[in-house]
Amino acid sequence: MTDYDVLRVFCGPRGEYGNELGVVREGSVLPERDDRQAFAAKLGFSETVFVDDPERGVIDIYTPGARLPFAGHPCVGAAWLLDVPELVTPAGVVGTRLDGEFTWIEARPEWAPPRTLRRYASAAEVDALPVPEPGEWLYAWAWEDEAAGRVRARGFPGRGDGIDEDEATGAAALQLTAQLGRALNIIQGKGSQLLTAPQPEGWTELGGRTLLEN
Numbered sequence: 001m002t003d004y005d006v007l008r009v010f011c012g013p014r015g016e017y018g019n020e021l022g023v024v025r026e027g028s029v030l031p032e033r034d035d036r037q038a039f040a041a042k043l044g045f046s047e048t049v050f051v052d053d054p055e056r057g058v059i060d061i062y063t064p065g066a067r068l069p070f071a072g073h074p075c076v077g078a079a080w081l082l083d084v085p086e087l088v089t090p091a092g093v094v095g096t097r098l099d100g101e102f103t104w105i106e107a108r109p110e111w112a113p114p115r116t117l118r119r120y121a122s123a124a125e126v127d128a129l130p131v132p133e134p135g136e137w138l139y140a141w142a143w144e145d146e147a148a149g150r151v152r153a154r155g156f157p158g159r160g161d162g163i164d165e166d167e168a169t170g171a172a173a174l175q176l177t178a179q180l181g182r183a184l185n186i187i188q189g190k191g192s193q194l195l196t197a198p199q200p201e202g203w204t205e206l207g208g209r210t211l212l213e214n
Contacts, residue, residue, distance in 0.1 A: 002024060002029055002030060002039060003025070003026065003029075004022050004023060004024045004025075004043070004048075005023045005025065005081065005212060005213075006020055006021070006022060006023075006045075006212075006213040006214045007020070007021045007023060007077040007080070007081065007210055007211065007212055007213060008020055008021070008210065008211045009073040009074075009076050009077040009080075009168060009170075009208060009209075009210050010073060010076070010167075010168035010170070010188070010194050010208035010209065011192065011193070011208070011209040011210065012191045012192060012209075013209075015209070015211055016191060017167065017168075017189065017191040017192045017193075018167065018168060018192050018209070018210070018211065019046060019073045019166065019167040019169075019189070020045045020046070020167075020213070021046075021048070021049065021074055021077040022040070022043045022045045022047075022048035023048070023049045023051065023077065023078065023081055024039070024048065024049070024050045024051065025054065025081075027050035027051050027052040027059075027060060030050065033067060036048075036050055036062055036067075037062055037065075037066075037067065039062075040062035040063065040064055041064040041065065041161075044163075045064075046064075046073070046157070046163045046166050046167070047061055047062065047068070047071050047073065047074045048061075048062050048074075049061055049062075049074045049077065049078050050062070051078065051082065053088075054082055054084075055084070056084070056088060057078070057079075057082055057084040057086055057087040057096070058088040059074070059075075059078050059087055059088070059089060060090075061074045061075075061089065063157075063159070063161060063163070064161040064162055064163065065159055065161040066159075068112075068113075069089060069090040069091035069111060070089045070090070070091035070094070070107065070111035070112055070171070071112065071170065071171055072105070072107070072112070072169065072170015072171040072172075072174060072194075072206050073168055073169065073208075075087055075089065075105045075170065076103050076105055076206065076207070076210060077103075079094075079096035079104075079105055080098070080103040080210035081210070081212075084096065085097075087105070091108075091111035091112075092107075092108065092111060094107045095107075099207070101209050102195065102207040102208060102209060103207060103208065103209075103210055104205050104206065104207040105170075105205070105207075106199060106203050106204070106206075107206065108174075108202060108204070109171070109174040109177070109178040109202075109204055110202075111171075112171030112172075112174065112175065113137070114137075115136075115137040115138070115139050115171070115175060116136045116137060116138050116139065117139045117141065117172070117175060117176055117179060118139065118140050119141055119142060120141065121142065123142050123144050125142060126140050126142045126152050126153065126154055127152070127154075129154060131156060131164045132156055132158065133158075134159065134160035135158050136158050137155075137156070137158050137159075137172075138155070138156040138158060139153060139155050139156075139172040140153065140154045140155075140156070141153040141154075141176060141186075144187070148185070149182055149183055149184050149185055150184075150185050150187070151176070151184050151185065151186045151187070152186075152187055152188075153169075153172070153173075153176075153186050153187070154188060154189060155168075155169040155172055155188060155189070165189065166188075166189070167188065167190065167192050168188050168189055168192035168194060168208070169194075170194065170206050170208075173186050173188075173194045173196050173206055174196065174204045174206055177196040177197070177204050177206075178198070178202075178204060181198060183195075183196060183197040183198065184196045192208075193208060194206065194207075194208050195207040195208065
């Protein structure tokens with residue numbers, strides 16, 4: 001039996017919602033990629049993290065069907081759990097900081113696979129969307145309050161791996177922030193909250209609340 005923690009990342013203001021994340025703190029128990037992939041598929045979370053060096057923050061990220069060089073909600077969750085100044089991912093070094101109830105990472109939007117960022121006319125249109133057929137990774141969004149930077153969003157991975165809708169998608173939030181060039185307060189899924197802020201030289205900060213579920 002492989003021990004793992006379950007976190008909820010990007011929770012709402014009262015600790016509700018958030019995207020579940022599996023974290024195997026002792027990555028050495030499953031050193032092979034095939035075994036890690038099988039375990040991530042068994043857990044069935046949108047992502048599972050394997051910690052290969054807790055002091056240096058070296059992590060390895062998997063969806064139920066693929067290994068990812070970088071992903072937002074696993075990095076925020078791992079940063080909160082490990083409390084280290086940076087994380088080392090295959091895509092690059094991710095800066096981290098804790099600020100009250102929020103955990104922040106600093107990363108580059110291009111580290112994540114591209115997604116279709118599709119703007120809708122209203123939050124109600126986003127709310128009413130059915131789950132699309134598998135194919136493209138769709139991030140549907142609309143302004144709730146453009147002047148305040150408040151966004152309503154939903155994420156549909158389209159991978160056909162059992163994750164029809166992603167409750168909170170950090171990488172897509174980074175990419176939307178880079179596209180719009182401004183700080184955002186995003187409500188995604190059922191009520192998860194993601195905060196972003198552009199930084200110099202193409203970097204973007206991404207923050208949210210994390211809770212330990214077990």
